Amino acid sequence: MPQEKNAFREAAIEAISDMAQHLPLDCELLVVACRPGKKDFDLVLPSPESNLNNALDALRRNGLSIDGDNAYKRDVCDLIFGALAMGAQNTNPPPVDHWGQRFWDIAREERAMQEELLESLSNLVGLAKLGAARLDKYHAALAHAEAVIAKATR
Structure with a gap:
């Protein structure tokens, strides 16, 4: 010292x-x-x-204030961002009873809803293609929907 x-x-x-x-x-x-x-x-x-x-x-x-810039706040925000990212990927959960667990859980729930939505849209596009084979005007809309699904599932 x-x-x-x-x-x-x-x-x-x-x-x-x-x-x-x-x-x-x-x-x-x-x-x-x-x-x-x-x-x-x-x-x-x-x-x-x-x-x-x-x-x-x-x-x-x-x-x-929480609005000021300081290392402690940056560390807390980094933990929250990490918990959200890991929760969305369903990897590396926080330790038991850690306060970051709720952010990890939020991201898991959001990702599960997104996966459910994508599955539903994929099924809908598949069914629509069967009917659209006879209706050329729907091909562009279906191609766009497929592109959005592909982008979301990367």
Whole structure:
């Protein structure tokens, strides 16, 4: 740990107990130091009774927004996108009881509906071709439907 960061860490640890004495008993205290855009000075010092989720809630009540750009939000979105992609492919399900499971399930349900629709349309096109053999005006519409089915099943 660089000397500057270590000196701050030691001072902050000493100060946490002094500051905590002036808080109501049900309050939690965290000291956070960071250099925006760099990891070299990131320091999070929670008091023993603190909960990082409560700290995040407090930051959100004071203006932290889901609309801002940050690594945590990008990671959460990456997990959701991955769960949706894997669910649509019916591969790599999340671990049991993982919060990403619901996104994986949503994608599975959507893909199942799409497969059912494509099967139904394929059957309909097959039946229509039998009747359209006598009716040339339907050939273009059937060719278009077949192209859409082929594109959707790639």
